[in-house]
Amino acid sequence: MQRVRIRYAKRGPLRFTSHRDFARAFERALRRAGVPIAFSQGFTPHPKISYASAAPTGVASEAEYLEIGLREQVDPAQLRAALDAALSPGLDVLDAVVASGGSLADRIEASHWRIELPEVDPAVLRRAVAAFTAAEEVLVERMTKQGRRTFDARSAVIRIDVLASPETPSGAPAVPCAILELVVRQVTPSVRPDDVLSGLRVVADLEPPVSPRVIRLAQGTLTAQDAIADPLDADRDGATIGER
Amino acid sequence: MSVPSTTPRPAAANSGDGSSPARPTPRRDPEPSVWPRLEPLLPQVTKPIQYVGGELGAVVKDWDAAAVRWALMYPDAYEVGLPNQGVQILYEVLNELPDVLAERTYAVWPDLEKLMRAHGVPQFTVDAHRSVRGFDVFGVSFSTELGYTNLLTAIDLAGIPLLAADRTDADPVIVAGGHAAFNPEPIADFVDAAVLGDGEEAVLEITGIVREWKAEGSPGGRDELLLRLARTESVYVPRFYDVDYLPDGRIQRVVPNRADVPFRVHKRTTMDLDAWPYPKKPLVPLAETVHERYAVEIFRGCTRGCRFCQAGMITRPVRERSITTVGQMVREGLEFSGFHEVGLLSLSSADHSEIGDMCSGLAQQYEGTNVSLSLPSTRVDAFNIDLAQELSRNGRRTGLTFAPEGGSERIRKVINKMVSKEDLIRTVVTAYTNGWRQVKLYFMCGLPTETDDDVLEIADMAHEVIRAGRAATGSKDIRCTVSIGGFVPKPHTPFQWAPMERPEVIDGRLRMLKQAINADRSLGRAIGFRYHDGEPSLIEGLLSRGDRRVGAVIRRVWEDGGRFDGWSEHFSYQRWVQAATEVLPAFGVDLDWYTTRQRDELEVLPWDHLDSGLDKDWLWQDWQDALGEYEQDDCRWTPCFDCGVCPSMDTEIQIGPTGRKLLPLTPVTGLKLPTGAQQ
Numbered sequence: 001m002q003r004v005r006i007r008y009a010k011r012g013p014l015r016f017t018s019h020r021d022f023a024r025a026f027e028r029a030l031r032r033a034g035v036p037i038a039f040s041q042g043f044t045p046h047p048k049i050s051y052a053s054a055a056p057t058g059v060a061s062e063a064e065y066l067e068i069g070l071r072e073q074v075d076p077a078q079l080r081a082a083l084d085a086a087l088s089p090g091l092d093v094l095d096a097v098v099a100s101g102g103s104l105a106d107r108i109e110a111s112h113w114r115i116e117l118p119e120v121d122p123a124v125l126r127r128a129v130a131a132f133t134a135a136e137e138v139l140v141e142r143m144t145k146q147g148r149r150t151f152d153a154r155s156a157v158i159r160i161d162v163l164a165s166p167e168t169p170s171g172a173p174a175v176p177c178a179i180l181e182l183v184v185r186q187v188t189p190s191v192r193p194d195d196v197l198s199g200l201r202v203v204a205d206l207e208p209p210v211s212p213r214v215i216r217l218a219q220g221t222l223t224a225q226d227a228i229a230d231p232l233d234a235d236r237d238g239a240t241i242g243e244r
Numbered sequence: 245m246s247v248p249s250t251t252p253r254p255a256a257a258n259s260g261d262g263s264s265p266a267r268p269t270p271r272r273d274p275e276p277s278v279w280p281r282l283e284p285l286l287p288q289v290t291k292p293i294q295y296v297g298g299e300l301g302a303v304v305k306d307w308d309a310a311a312v313r314w315a316l317m318y319p320d321a322y323e324v325g326l327p328n329q330g331v332q333i334l335y336e337v338l339n340e341l342p343d344v345l346a347e348r349t350y351a352v353w354p355d356l357e358k359l360m361r362a363h364g365v366p367q368f369t370v371d372a373h374r375s376v377r378g379f380d381v382f383g384v385s386f387s388t389e390l391g392y393t394n395l396l397t398a399i400d401l402a403g404i405p406l407l408a409a410d411r412t413d414a415d416p417v418i419v420a421g422g423h424a425a426f427n428p429e430p431i432a433d434f435v436d437a438a439v440l441g442d443g444e445e446a447v448l449e450i451t452g453i454v455r456e457w458k459a460e461g462s463p464g465g466r467d468e469l470l471l472r473l474a475r476t477e478s479v480y481v482p483r484f485y486d487v488d489y490l491p492d493g494r495i496q497r498v499v500p501n502r503a504d505v506p507f508r509v510h511k512r513t514t515m516d517l518d519a520w521p522y523p524k525k526p527l528v529p530l531a532e533t534v535h536e537r538y539a540v541e542i543f544r545g546c547t548r549g550c551r552f553c554q555a556g557m558i559t560r561p562v563r564e565r566s567i568t569t570v571g572q573m574v575r576e577g578l579e580f581s582g583f584h585e586v587g588l589l590s591l592s593s594a595d596h597s598e599i600g601d602m603c604s605g606l607a608q609q610y611e612g613t614n615v616s617l618s619l620p621s622t623r624v625d626a627f628n629i630d631l632a633q634e635l636s637r638n639g640r641r642t643g644l645t646f647a648p649e650g651g652s653e654r655i656r657k658v659i660n661k662m663v664s665k666e667d668l669i670r671t672v673v674t675a676y677t678n679g680w681r682q683v684k685l686y687f688m689c690g691l692p693t694e695t696d697d698d699v700l701e702i703a704d705m706a707h708e709v710i711r712a713g714r715a716a717t718g719s720k721d722i723r724c725t726v727s728i729g730g731f732v733p734k735p736h737t738p739f740q741w742a743p744m745e746r747p748e749v750i751d752g753r754l755r756m757l758k759q760a761i762n763a764d765r766s767l768g769r770a771i772g773f774r775y776h777d778g779e780p781s782l783i784e785g786l787l788s789r790g791d792r793r794v795g796a797v798i799r800r801v802w803e804d805g806g807r808f809d810g811w812s813e814h815f816s817y818q819r820w821v822q823a824a825t826e827v828l829p830a831f832g833v834d835l836d837w838y839t840t841r842q843r844d845e846l847e848v849l850p851w852d853h854l855d856s857g858l859d860k861d862w863l864w865q866d867w868q869d870a871l872g873e874y875e876q877d878d879c880r881w882t883p884c885f886d887c888g889v890c891p892s893m894d895t896e897i898q899i900g901p902t903g904r905k906l907l908p909l910t911p912v913t914g915l916k917l918p919t920g921a922q923q
Contacts, residue, residue, distance in 0.1 A: 013279070014530070016292040021530045028528060028582030034916045045614070058287045078915050085918035086582065088298050088530065118284075211287040 001038050001048075002070040003099035004079060005232055007063060014090030015060035015215075019051070022091065026066075029086035035079065038069040052104050052231075053111075053219065056192060061216035062094075063111075065231060067104050100235040107231035108186055110158060111219040113193045115180040118210045125178040126162045128204035132196075133160060140198040144189060153199040156191040158226050159183035183226060186219075276307075278365055279373040285359040293531045294322035295356065297370035300528035300581065301332075303339045303346075304372045310345035312454045314338050314447070315369055315379040315416065317349045317398060319391035320810060322370075325350040326527060327535040329589070330385045330422060333522040334443050344451055347371035347379075351394040352401070354807055360401060367401035376402040380454050382416040383447070384435070386424035389787035390780075390810035392431055395420075396802040399434065406799070408436045408483060413465045419450065419479075426511070426558050427735040427851040430790040430798060432482035436470060439479055440854055441511030441558070442544070444520050449476060471502065480509040480854060487792055487850075493833040495791060495848040510855040511558065513895050517544060517565040521573050528581045537585035537618070538577040542570055542602070543899075546591035547887075549876045550649070551660045551866060552688065554734035556591055558856045560889040562880060563898040567598045567605070571906040574606060578615065586617050594623045594631060595880075597900040603634045605906025611637060624648055624663045629674050641679045646671065647686040651702035657873040658693050665705060669712050676713040676722050683709070683724045689753055690731040690745040690781065693871065699753045702726060703760035707767045725772035726761065728754065730781030734788050736856040738866035740849060743842040744785045747778030747817075754778075779817040783809070785839045786824070791850035794838065796827045857895075859888030 010017060017025070027047055030037045039045035048069030055061040076096040084093035117125065132138060138154040163179040184191050193214045200206040220231040286292035307313070316335055318325030325331065331348065338346035347369035352360065360366070366375040376382055376398065384395055399406055404415045420428050420438040428438035439446045450473060457469050464471075473479040484505040488496040500507060514520055526538055543564040546556040565573075574586055586606070596602060599619075606617055617635040624646045632644055648668055650656040656663060672683050687702055706726050713722045730750060733739040754775050762768035786794060800823035808814035824835040843849065845864055852860070862885075866876060879885055880897060890896055 013283070013296045014298055016286055016296050017530050018291075018293060021293055021532065024532070024536070025528075025530050028584075030582075031584060032579070032582035032916065034912065034914060036913075039614070058292060074915060078917060082915040082917050086916070088300060090298055211284045 002073045003067055004070060004074070004076055005065065005067045005097050005099050005104055005235055006080070006083070006093060007065055007095040007230070007232060008087075009092045009094055010055060010059075010061045010064060011090045011092060012060070014088060015055075016058055017091065018057040019054040022054070023049070023051070025087060025091060029083055030068075032086040033079075033082035035068075035082065036070050036072040036074065038071045050104075052108050053186065053190070055216050056194070059193065059214045059216060063216055063218045063220070063230075065104060065108070065219070067099060095230075095232055097232045097235045102234065104231060107221050107234065108219055109222045110183055110185045110228055112217045112228050113182040113184065114215050114217055115182065115193055115197070116213040116215075117178045117180065117208045118213075119176060120178040120206070120208055121176060122162055122178040125180060125200075125206065128200045128206040129160055129162055129180070131203040132157075132199055135203055138199040138202055140195050140202060142189075142195060142198070149189060151189050151191075151195075153191050153195040156185045156187045157182060157196060158185055158222070160196070183222075183228065185222070277373045278368045278375055281363060281365050282360075282368065282373060285356065285363060285365065288359060289356045290353065291323075291531060294350070295352070295368075295370060296530070297373070299326070299530065301336075301523075301525045302348075302371055302527060303335075305339065305345040307345065307372070307374070309343070311343040311458065312345075312381070312451045313379045314344070314346040314451075315349055315374075315376045315382045316346055317351075317376075317382065317384045317395075319351050319384055319386065319394040319398065321353060321808070322350040322529075322531060323533045324810075326529045326531075326533045327537075327539070328385065328387070329523070329539055329541065330387075330443060332527055333520075334383065334385075334447050335527075336522050336525060337444055337520075338447055338451065341448075341451065343455070347374060349376055349398065351391075351398065351808065357397060357401065357807075366403050367398045377404055377415065379416045380458070381450065382418045384418065384420050384422075385443075386420060386422040388810060389424050389430070389784055390815075391424075392787060392798050393802045393806045393809055395431065395434060396799065397807060407433055409433070411436070411466065413462065415466075417454075417466070417469065417473075421446070423554060423558065424788075426554070426854060426856055427788065427790075428480065428482065428854075429487075429792050429850040430787055430794040432792045433795040433799075435482070436466075437473055437479050437481045439512065440509065440856065441478075442514035443512070444514050444522070446478065446512045450479065471504065474502075474505045474509075477506040477508075478510050478512050481505070482792075485853065489831075491832075493831060493837060495850060497848060498850075498853045508853050508855045511857060511893070513561075513563075513857075513893050514544075515563060515895060515898065517541070517563050517898075518569045521565075521569055524573070524576060524580070526577055526581050526583070528583070535587070536583065537587045538574065538581055538583040539587040539589050540570055540573045540577065541565060541590060542588050542593060542596050542599075543590045546595070547879045547897075548592055548595070549660050549866075549878060551658070551738040551870050552649070552691065552731055552734075553591070554737050557737045557858060559591070560857065560887065561895050561897045562595075564596055564900055566900060566902050566904070567602045567906060568902070568904050570602060571605065571609070575609075575909065584613075584615050586615065588617065588619050592623055593619045594625075594628050598902065598904075599631060600634075601905055603631045607634050607637050609906060609909045620645075624668050624671050626671055626674050629671065629678060632675075632680075633678060641681070643682040643684060644675050644680050645684040645686060648705070649686065649688050650691060650698065651687060651700070651705060652698040654873060655691055655694055655698040657875055658870050659688075659691055660870070660876050662875055665708075668705065669708055672709045672724070673712045673716045676717050681722055683722075684727055685709070685724060686727050686729070688731045689728050689775070690750045690778065692731075692733075692739055692742040694745065694753075696753055696756060699757050700760050702728075703757055703763070706761060706771045707764060710767045710770045720770070723770050723772065725774060726757075728757075728773075728775040730776050730778055730784075732781050732784045732788055735849070735851045736858055736863070738863050738870055740789065740863065741843040741845075741847075741867055744782060744839045745778070746840060747782050750778030750781070780809075780812070780815055782835075782839050783815075783817065783820045786820070786835060789850070790838055793828065793831045793833065797823045800827050855892070857887075857889035857893040859886070859892070862887050 038048045052065040080096040140153045218228040420435045425438040474481040545559040545562040
């Protein structure tokens, strides 16, 4: 069985696609694109698809990952093009690489997020971030599947920056807008961008008047410089060897 | 920009002669998109994806290039509305015209409604997020009357005056369609027009009239446009008809108040379904919806003659789609959508003249794939099981549904559902012995002439089904579910004169039935019991057979917060009773008068001026036959019994067999690359 790893984006309005919605759309896209997907054995065979940590509903992403198992070998570039065409614009397949081994999930160590906060004064945000950074621990609450949980939102945050010269936020009207960039380590329970925002509320009473717009820019292995490396890079050499 | 304000009603809103001077149409084009104002609200609501659009099959066209613009609504939540066949078909038919644009809108949930009101965001289409008020025509498809309050929410959110009489040339023409439009009187104050029957050709005709009127510079304004629509004799414009009442509250007469307006408005019938193979490009949602399948109608109409069934009465005659067209639609629909389930829809699918070949042909074509085929059918006979067996060749045999509808032989004669108890038991046992473990039996409660005994016989039937099933299979691992719906008398059926039963009586019978089922513990354990309370049915009855006075009740309920009445968690019986108590006495009538009262032969019914083709004398005779427990055969295989539809509508039964077969599909392998893609 050939295994292919795929990077895809959730963009614009389609960032409101939930993970379940995406999974259904992706299975239909496999059929529309004629992908020779492998199925699990058993009474109700399921297509072989495994997802790596999906962005929350409403959060855009340039870096979502999944892995599929195939009955026949396909050219990953053609697979990418066929799947991208079969999905709605806004659910965009960006990259496909033949897996060289190892586990995709193990290569997801951290995520890089950008949060646009319309109508928030960057100076106010800077002060809140300073208070957050100074704290040893910032306890926040969130409803999880196990009920309401309290956990630390501080220690998983590796980097938290207010962008020096805010660019114009994507598609939003010309109002002041503060922009926050985060690099957060993959931990359990996961610390999500909204948990960091809760943390800013806890330490500095930061209350964004408008719903923030969040985008995941990257996720993958953490480099020594606290940057994030594409988890498919490790497969890319292997794929070249496999093909030729 | 805020919600468009209600334009004051022009003083000369028409003097009644239709000759008011042509005014420039002040229709304002909507803001390009309400999306920038909607988007910040979406993170605060449940399932925001339902408001986003972007489905496969969705079409966004250039606003300025369109001569006629339709907003189409299914007045329920997106998850129910999106799969609706009617809206999908009209959407596709309209968008195929180069100079016409159609977009869709659905009922927004109360969480978003509240935010939209707070932020001044109008009712929008999901395709290009345009304000509904900017369209020329706002078409609303009603499968059920319980969507009426959602219609009012949409009109109000759109910034359109609630009452048709208050609208100006800046407002769209609101057209109701769907089965409930066969009696649109309860919403006559709120809609500008209603269309009866099949929509495919009706929307094209309306489009043509709007196109021409606009091209002429909209002479005579809204009034002239409505008059032109009314003159077709197939578009009902309530404002052109006056209703007079008798002192006792009954209707005296309904007459046109304008020259040139027909006394009766006739339903539309689309003949030759092979010429209308829609949907070709089904909408494939990102959000989860109630049906995730490619659905194809294999025929329209039904002459089985079940007396409670409005659909079977108003969609006559039977018009089959040929086996080859069905095969082609399934193939193309699946390729386009990526769905893996196919539903072969109709009112009684096993009655298609080539259903055997159709099922085996499709089963063969898709053998070895994970495509599953389903046949939502209700006939109780062994043939049905052969079909189900064919369709589940390599799949699971989880459940089969049969609908005897009535518990006793007697009541089944009343409703004209010809199936004997022996047949039913034999059929269900055949299903069990062929591997099905679960069988669902569907019944109705509250049928005309029904007694406690008729309902209690359902328990006997269920017991015997389990007993016989255990004996035949030697296994205790078989189940049956008894599912009970409330009977609602509908216009244009033989039961349109029938009194409804009170909710307390219905609920009492259901309690007795539950006890009777569980009286035998061993058998009762294998029998599931599902039912609906009597109260929602009573309100549905009010709305189904109501007249224009009921509009005030709907409005009161809506003002009091009534929304999503088809959803048990939102429906409030108390609210409806309260509104009826407040509003109806002024007219000298009450809730009982509309629901539990039996009508006599000469009463003018609110929908008598709307022509479904059924001869009222025949309907009355069939009602008398029902009371006499006399059955009526099907005109497809016995001589015509003169229901009146074919001669009055100039239609005829269209059935096969064509003798053709479905050929094996050539399997296509390899990735489907987008055209022009780099390799």
